[in-house]
Amino acid sequence: MPVTPSGNKGVRTMCESRCPSMLAIGVGLVSFAMASLAVAESVLVFGGTGNTGSRIVRHLVDAGHDVTVFVRPTSNRSRLAGLAVDYAVGDVHDRGSVDGAFDQSSPDVVIATMQSRPDQSPHGDPEIHLIGQAERAGSKHFIYLSSVGAGDDTEAQRSRYPDINYDRFARVLKEKGRVEEALMASSVGYTIIRSGAILVERGVEPPPGTGRAYFTEDQDVLGPITYDDLAVLMARCVSAPGCLNKIYHATDDTLGPEYNHWRCRRFAVTGDLASECDHLRPVGLP
Numbered sequence: 001m002p003v004t005p006s007g008n009k010g011v012r013t014m015c016e017s018r019c020p021s022m023l024a025i026g027v028g029l030v031s032f033a034m035a036s037l038a039v040a041e042s043v044l045v046f047g048g049t050g051n052t053g054s055r056i057v058r059h060l061v062d063a064g065h066d067v068t069v070f071v072r073p074t075s076n077r078s079r080l081a082g083l084a085v086d087y088a089v090g091d092v093h094d095r096g097s098v099d100g101a102f103d104q105s106s107p108d109v110v111i112a113t114m115q116s117r118p119d120q121s122p123h124g125d126p127e128i129h130l131i132g133q134a135e136r137a138g139s140k141h142f143i144y145l146s147s148v149g150a151g152d153d154t155e156a157q158r159s160r161y162p163d164i165n166y167d168r169f170a171r172v173l174k175e176k177g178r179v180e181e182a183l184m185a186s187s188v189g190y191t192i193i194r195s196g197a198i199l200v201e202r203g204v205e206p207p208p209g210t211g212r213a214y215f216t217e218d219q220d221v222l223g224p225i226t227y228d229d230l231a232v233l234m235a236r237c238v239s240a241p242g243c244l245n246k247i248y249h250a251t252d253d254t255l256g257p258e259y260n261h262w263r264c265r266r267f268a269v270t271g272d273l274a275s276e277c278d279h280l281r282p283v284g285l286p
């Protein structure tokens with residue numbers, strides 16, 4: 001059941017190769033989502049200063065939602081400059097500050113797009129605490145940015161994609177899997193987005209959105225997506241009935257060359273350059 005950032009076009013692209021019957025469902029979902037934008041929701045965003053989160057926040061503000069961004073005292077808010085948002089200051093490792101943010105914003109919708117650092121992870125217990133607070137606040141929808149391979153999905157993904165070194169991400173995938181389980185068991189409506197490869201390279205401006213990405217419930221899918229398109233799709237799911245209680249994989253069939261480049265760079269960084277990446281060696285990959 002795909003959700004696309006640009007409506008019919010992206011749905012048609014996917015359905016040409018995969019699933020003719022999805023067109024009507026996809027368009028229906030988009031209509032649902034667009035209709036939902038007429039309702040201004042109170043949205044509390046964790047990770048809103050980041051690459052994904054800041055783009056989502058921009059779309060939410062444009063759509064007229066009442067947005068509160070949970071920031072750390074040290075967070076760089078420059079990506080949100082000029083946007084009409086409220087801030088709640090704290091750290092997800094400080095439960096009191098999290099509880100205060102829920103009291104402050106009484107969110108209808110919670111979005112979490114936080115990123116782990118080697119020394120400290122916001123995933124696992126801190127995010128499970130967010131779910132408990134969403135229940136306490138009576139939130140109706142929690143949108144969680146997870147990863148392909150999270151939780152129980154890991155073993156299945158290993159066999160589907162043997163060239164991906166899931167061991168490198170084992171801790172994060174396990175933590176995100178626990179969060180997914182807690183969310184599905186909670187009383188809050190959920191949308192779990194599992195990204196496969198968000199196209200990003202250190203020090204390089206991320207590629208612009210194609211408008212052709214989509215969410216699919218096909219759990220076998222592992223594909224690329226841009227930050228721009230991921231944010232459009234996630235923002236569009238806010239309170240959209242069609243997105244409720246779904247696990248989506250996010251992907252974009254039109255990003256083949258960019259995806260290969262991304263994968264080859266990743267292999268190169270791990271010193272495990274696949275033969276299919278040989279053609280990139282002369283252009284100076286590390």
Ligand SMILES: NC(=O)c1ccc[n+]([C@@H]2O[C@H](COP(=O)([O-])OP(=O)(O)OC[C@H]3O[C@@H](n4cnc5c(N)ncnc54)[C@H](OP(=O)(O)O)[C@@H]3O)[C@@H](O)[C@H]2O)c1
Nearest residue numbers: 047048049050051052072075091092114115122196197198
């Ligand atoms: N599959 C892929 O290829 C891929 C690639 C990239 C990302 N991802 C996933 O996508 C998600 C978002 O990535 P991103 O690139 O948008 O992340 P990002 O730009 O690094 O942003 C991370 C956000 O999380 C916030 N955060 C981190 N720790 C926090 C804490 N303890 N308390 C409160 N806020 C905290 C950061 O706040 P500060 O501003 O204070 O740092 C920032 O707003 C992550 O879950 C990541 O795993 C996947």
